[in-house]
Amino acid sequence: MGLLQNYDPLNASMAQIDSAVAQLRSKASNEGLDVAPVDRLAAATGREEELTERFKTDNALLRNSLSYVGLLSTNPDFVERNPLLAPSVGALAAAILQLTLDSSPQSSQAVQNRLVELVEQTPAEGPDERTAQAFIAHARSAIPARTSASGPTSTADLVARRIGFRGVSACNAQRDSLPGAPAPRLGTPQARHTHGLLAGGCRALEHLFPGIELDLVEAGAVRMRLRRDMRFEVPGFDPLPQRDFGFDQFALSRPALERVCRRRVEREPNIEFRPRSRVTELIASPDSRGVAGVRFEDTRGAPGNLAADLVVDASGRASPTLRFLDAIGSAKPTATEIGIDQAYATAVFETPGDAPTDWLGVVHAPTPPGSSRLGIILPMEGRRWSVSLCVNHGEASPSDIDGFMAFAKSFRMPTIYNAIRSAKRVGDIARFGMPCSVLRAFDKLDCFPRGLVPIGDSVCRFPPVQGQGMSVAAQEAHVLASLFESRRERGDPLYGLAEAFFREIQPLLEAPWTVAINDLLYPQTRGERPPDFETRLQYGRALIRLAAEDPETDRILFEVRSLLRPQSALREPRLASRVKAMMATADLVSPTRYYRVRAVDQEKQH
Numbered sequence: 001m002g003l004l005q006n007y008d009p010l011n012a013s014m015a016q017i018d019s020a021v022a023q024l025r026s027k028a029s030n031e032g033l034d035v036a037p038v039d040r041l042a043a044a045t046g047r048e049e050e051l052t053e054r055f056k057t058d059n060a061l062l063r064n065s066l067s068y069v070g071l072l073s074t075n076p077d078f079v080e081r082n083p084l085l086a087p088s089v090g091a092l093a094a095a096i097l098q099l100t101l102d103s104s105p106q107s108s109q110a111v112q113n114r115l116v117e118l119v120e121q122t123p124a125e126g127p128d129e130r131t132a133q134a135f136i137a138h139a140r141s142a143i144p145a146r147t148s149a150s151g152p153t154s155t156a157d158l159v160a161r162r163i164g165f166r167g168v169s170a171c172n173a174q175r176d177s178l179p180g181a182p183a184p185r186l187g188t189p190q191a192r193h194t195h196g197l198l199a200g201g202c203r204a205l206e207h208l209f210p211g212i213e214l215d216l217v218e219a220g221a222v223r224m225r226l227r228r229d230m231r232f233e234v235p236g237f238d239p240l241p242q243r244d245f246g247f248d249q250f251a252l253s254r255p256a257l258e259r260v261c262r263r264r265v266e267r268e269p270n271i272e273f274r275p276r277s278r279v280t281e282l283i284a285s286p287d288s289r290g291v292a293g294v295r296f297e298d299t300r301g302a303p304g305n306l307a308a309d310l311v312v313d314a315s316g317r318a319s320p321t322l323r324f325l326d327a328i329g330s331a332k333p334t335a336t337e338i339g340i341d342q343a344y345a346t347a348v349f350e351t352p353g354d355a356p357t358d359w360l361g362v363v364h365a366p367t368p369p370g371s372s373r374l375g376i377i378l379p380m381e382g383r384r385w386s387v388s389l390c391v392n393h394g395e396a397s398p399s400d401i402d403g404f405m406a407f408a409k410s411f412r413m414p415t416i417y418n419a420i421r422s423a424k425r426v427g428d429i430a431r432f433g434m435p436c437s438v439l440r441a442f443d444k445l446d447c448f449p450r451g452l453v454p455i456g457d458s459v460c461r462f463p464p465v466q467g468q469g470m471s472v473a474a475q476e477a478h479v480l481a482s483l484f485e486s487r488r489e490r491g492d493p494l495y496g497l498a499e500a501f502f503r504e505i506q507p508l509l510e511a512p513w514t515v516a517i518n519d520l521l522y523p524q525t526r527g528e529r530p531p532d533f534e535t536r537l538q539y540g541r542a543l544i545r546l547a548a549e550d551p552e553t554d555r556i557l558f559e560v561r562s563l564l565r566p567q568s569a570l571r572e573p574r575l576a577s578r579v580k581a582m583m584a585t586a587d588l589v590s591p592t593r594y595y596r597v598r599a600v601d602q603e604k605q606h
């Protein structure tokens with residue numbers, strides 16, 4: 001039938017086109033030319049890629065369906081062993097083939113109904129349970145692949161995409177239903193708040209979903225050149241000099257970002273989604289040294305089991321992993337908590353026609369230790385601004401527009417207040433509370449169950465205002481995928497996988513966790529101060545001052561903050577000696593004095 005055996009030639013030519021477009025874009029921006037024509041070219045090639053992806057999906061679907069028909073019809077033992085299962089499986093295979101060949105809406109709908117019915121009828125237990133379950137997963141994947149472009153993603157999607165893509169069946173269980181259009185889900189209440197995607201996170205997404213920048217632009221994301229287009233108001237430097245560091249960041253709402261990623265994942269025929277399925281428990285392997293699958297409840301509360309070689313806990317809280325470690329009597333990781341009791345309030349505004357032209361986004365950093373009040377404006381799709389205000393240590397975040405405006409007015413600088421005071425608000429004010437940042441030392445455990453990997457917030461939850469969590473999660477997904485890929489040929493690729501993963505992600509966690517530790521600067525913050533804490537703070541303050549004066553230091557600092565470079569870049573000897581020289585400056589000695597002096601200096605200037 002002329003079906004393609006592999007997609008290497010297609011992938012290679014798409015990669016060449018992507019790389020040519022990326023080179024054009026980088027040349028255009030380096031030379032200060034308009035990048036809009038490149039974006040249009042990228043949009044056109046993107047549409048071609050979309051068609052190619054569609055072809056790959058169809059091709060894979062057809063090949064997989066045919067291989068199941070072959071496997072089942074040429075295996076008489078299967079029919080004999082599974083008198084109930086075999087007819088249903090045969091009918092299901094035929095239905096999938098029909099769906100592959102006839103994609104008219106009526107036919108699709110009829111076949112989908114038949115598929116749903118058959119999926120529910122097909123017994124999933126028996127001597128050939130694994131084959132049957134794999135086939136059911138395949139059938140389920142055929143349904144969404146044909147029906148809709150839907151909803152959100154989380155780290156689970158990123159992992160499923162990368163691991164599932166390489167010829168392994170992947171199942172992505174989500175507690176929520178998956179909305180068809182970008183919309184926050186109950187399971188991710190934080191999605192109503194401003195979510196910045198850092199350049200390092202975007203780069204990781206690019207590895208997972210080549211060409212995703214184009215999808216982001218098509219979804220309405222605003223491309224921002226760091227730091228030219230972002231205004232950073234930091235005590236003593238209100239604002240930091242706006243400089244062009246040659247790299248971009250994309251701003252869009254979290255639900256829109258989820259949707260972009262989800263659409264990519266939906267193209268993979270061997271990835272099955274199980275919306276509205278709550279994982280209730282991890283199932284231990286017979287020797288209790290590993291994980292053999294998950295138990296879950298579906299939307300009607302009906303329990304089910306799913307066998308799995310590898311379970312990735314991207315639940316955001318690690319509860320399934322921690323309960324499992326308890327259940328098998330294994331040591332749990334120590335958790336370092338930094339109690340910030342952070343309260344968030346977010347409102348969305350239409351970007352006014354007379355919006356300032358010297359910035360696209362603003363970060364107003366607090367004035368510690370006296371005030372932890374912080375504000376952010378980020379643009380998002382649909383010519384809107386997402387505006388978040390937050391405060392630590394139990395102070396309530398504003399719940400109505402008057403309180404919101406009063407909070408914005410209380411900042412050192414009037415930038416945020418002035419921007420929104422006449423802007424039209426869209427929707428309610430969303431609020432969120434986060435008690436603490438948490439780092440779980442999985443890397444310090446002597447052993448870890450085979451076939452289980454916690455990821456994302458399950459390993460480390462950072463202070464939300466720093467905008468790092470999603471980016472770190474995407475970087476971790478990339479690490480896990482690379483490890484998985486490199487171990488594929490081993491006798492037991494899962495042996496030691498989690499331990500290797502925990503080791504490899506430590507450098508990724510260091511920069512954002514260092515920022516989390518800085519919250520201990522406030523006397524009210526709960527947690528253990530490191531012995532060299534005061535020196536660290538002084539180093540940080542001297543670094544900012546040096547960065548304000550010296551563009552090269554500034555670039556390194558923001559590359560680290562954008563997760564493009566590891567924290568160790570800030571300790572390199574040449575830079576460290578300049579920072580230490582700056583530390584000798586008297587007004588850097590005490591944080592209280594430092595910020596007071598800078599604030600007074602600034603008042604004099606205004």
Ligand SMILES: Cc1cc2nc3c(=O)[nH]c(=O)nc-3n(C[C@H](O)[C@H](O)[C@H](O)COP(=O)(O)OP(=O)(O)OC[C@H]3O[C@@H](n4cnc5c(N)ncnc54)[C@H](O)[C@@H]3O)c2cc1C
Nearest residue numbers: 155175187190195196279315316456457464467468469470
């Ligand atoms: C107010 C706020 C603002 C933030 N702003 C930013 C920002 O600007 N930039 C940034 O990068 N990060 C930001 N973050 C952090 C970011 O939201 C998280 O770091 C990121 O979402 C972590 O991804 P995750 O996949 O680990 O967890 P989540 O995104 O929380 O996803 C967990 C998923 O697991 C599902 N789930 C949970 N339990 C079960 C179960 N038993 N069975 C099945 N499914 C289950 C949930 O429904 C959910 O879909 C912010 C966080 C907050 C609270």
